[in-house]
Amino acid sequence: MNNGAALILTLADEAETIRFGEDLALAFRKGDCIALSGDLGAGKSTIARAFLRALADDDTLEVPSPTFTLVQSYDLRIPVSHFDLYRLGDPSELDELGFDEALSHGVCLVEWPEMAESLLPETRVALKLEHEGDGRKVTIEGPEPQMKRLRRVLAIREFLDRHGYAGARRRFLTGDASVMRGYETIGTAAGARLVLMDWPKPPESPPVLDGKPYPKVAHLAEDVYPFVAIANYLREIGLAAPAILHADYDQGILLIENLGEEGVLDAEGKPIPERYRESVVCLGFLHSHEMLQELPAGNNHIHHVPDFDPTAMKMEARLLLDWHLPWKRGTPATDTERQEYLAIWDGLIRELDGAEKNLLLRDFHSPNIIWRAGESGIRRVGIIDFQDAMIGPTAYDLASIVQDARTDVPGPLADQLMVDYVTLRRSLGPFDEQAFQKAWAIMAAQRNCKLAGLWVRLLQRDGKPGYLKHMPRTLRYLSTALRHEVLSPLRDWCRRAGIEITE
Known part of the structure; x- marks a missing residue:
């Protein structure tokens, strides 16, 4: 695998393991493969179940173990195929399970990847789970594009923890026509739903006019300052714009008021x-x-x-x-x-x-x-x-x-x-x-x-x-x-x- 720098996390208990699995659902996209390895009881199924329920935004979603069926498919916001290769007779059987087709249409979660490691994509993200006291240690390796997304998801979790929202429930809200911004809903312990704007600094675009990239020529905002400035101004004159609750201007993360769902x-x-x-x-x-x-x-x-x-x-x-x-x-x-x-x-x-x-x-x-x-x-x-x-x-x-x-x-x-x-x-x-x-x-x-x-x-x-x-x-x-x-x-x-x- 062409790896970025490895990440090592400590999950203190079952609740943190579930929360980590939920956060993973925000990091992966169509075409990604997540390989979950570890001993029996290390938390592979816990993470897979949390991932699927978060993607479905349904805590009651039935997630049966695919130990005997080998694969279970879910038609969610991003289609997911959950593979358990423990009973795989031969690595070549992976093709018969429709792995390549599943990967082309969505995300593949693979437990016991060791059973067909040579046939899994080089671009997979490998999660190795190990017991550590009452919790677990997770070592994560993978290609830099996927690792970058994962680090971003973890940085947002740290932002929430830092501002008093430890353990907050995160769910995908929407992306927009921009390739830069994403949004999450944040469920608080008090039952409120806030909105998180995820706006990392974009890479420089190619020049289109007089040596300037399109965003600069068209005066498109490239950081969170304009949003904060306009929101505050609209509120000052009496219009209803979101209040800015917390901001990390360097990382491009805003926690803002949820104005409603209608x-x-x-x-x-x-x-x-x-x-x-x-x-x-x-x-x-x-x-x-x-x-x-x-x-x-x-x-x-x-x-x-x-x-x-x-x-x-x-x-x-x-x-x-x-x-x-x-x-x-x-x-x-x-x-x-x-x-x-x-x-x-x-x-x-x-x-x-x-x-x-x-x-x-x-x-x-x-x-x-x-x-x-x-x-x-x-x-x-x-x-x-x-x-x-x-x-x-x-x-x-x-x-x-x-x-x-x-x-x-x-x-x-x-x-x-x-x-x-x-x-x-x-x-x-x-x-x-x-x-x-x-x-x-x-x-x-x-x-x-x-x-x-x-x-x-x-x-x-x-x-x-x-x-x-x-x-x-x-x-x-x-x-x-x-x-x-x-x-x-x-x-x-x-x-x-x-x-x-x-x-």
């Missing part, structure tokens, strides 16, 4: 009008405040909220050129098409010179809005996932929710949301509706050009095909934005290039 979609995934309308009220409230660009974060840090500048806008719009167009028609954009497209966006961005600007949350749509029925007014709307906030045209955030990328917003509701926002802004002071409508159309087009490329990039570069289901909706939204007269050059370009545009 969203703004119904059981069928359709928008609930009342909740969308109240969310738009929050936007109007936010945009009526004085624009601030220097916001204090923790650890005596001041976060400068970046401008959504022409370079960033154009870089995002380029995703349609670089990813969507080649995927759609099988050939990349020609030099002429590229030059025309970028020149059109130069002109559209100049049209925004006089647009109203303020703090943009950037992804203000259903996945990032929590409905808090027990609260009142604007505090019924909980806001999350705002670390990439910028200063730019306020119309952008309204476009984000009126054209929600994750669900179809019916035309009448979309029209009502526009009316609600404009009516509120008029009531709060001078408001140039005509200029705002033009900015809305440009920002809606820019956002959907970005998304049309992003869905393909997530598929082809990041191996996340699930986002492609949003493509038809994104193109419909783009068609709606292109109806504004200011966007006629982009509408004509899309037709010539073969981008699917409807009337």
Whole structure:
């Protein structure tokens, strides 16, 4: 095996052994093999059972020993095949058990790996368990990518222990379209459920423009300071954002308030009008405040909220050129098409010179809005996932929710949301509706050009095909934005290039 540095852990008792098995479920991914070795009673089955129940988030999950069946399969968030090779007659029988296929689709847990060690993958992670007093010693070896993930999981456990959450129950909550962040729910001894943001420092991306990587050109947040700064600001002006309970800024770990479990979609995934309308009220409230660009974060840090500048806008719009167009028609954009497209966006961005600007949350749509029925007014709307906030045209955030990328917003509701926002802004002071409508159309087009490329990039570069289901909706939204007269050059370009545009 090509090993990273070995880890040696001491598990004091059965409870720690179970907790360790649960934490392992946060570290492993499809294609990983975990080899559990040790004498009878050393804890192999205990760890395997805890791993499976944590992955299922079901403490009652039946986990029978595969001693006689040799393999037991589980269709969980990540499929798992639990092998016990103690009764394996010959290593070659491993193929007959479907090991390779199981590994290609999920995780393989292997007890008694010694019985077929020569046929197990070189990339396996080996856990050797030994009795040590009333507890166990675990020696872990494996390839560096898997060991890095495991060390991260253990570092988060140490963070929780350090801040008074020893023994807290951890469960996977979600990842996001970013390849950087992950989230867990943390169950406390008092019965509360908190949220942990896991945001390790990302590796440097390759340069894409003027020697800068994409995150720097597009002003994407690369550490937890922006999240803390924006969360504190939103709370200060009366909006509902998560309180920051504990932070490790160097490691990129935040323990934050859980705003709730309920969203703004119904059981069928359709928008609930009342909740969308109240969310738009929050936007109007936010945009009526004085624009601030220097916001204090923790650890005596001041976060400068970046401008959504022409370079960033154009870089995002380029995703349609670089990813969507080649995927759609099988050939990349020609030099002429590229030059025309970028020149059109130069002109559209100049049209925004006089647009109203303020703090943009950037992804203000259903996945990032929590409905808090027990609260009142604007505090019924909980806001999350705002670390990439910028200063730019306020119309952008309204476009984000009126054209929600994750669900179809019916035309009448979309029209009502526009009316609600404009009516509120008029009531709060001078408001140039005509200029705002033009900015809305440009920002809606820019956002959907970005998304049309992003869905393909997530598929082809990041191996996340699930986002492609949003493509038809994104193109419909783009068609709606292109109806504004200011966007006629982009509408004509899309037709010539073969981008699917409807009337």
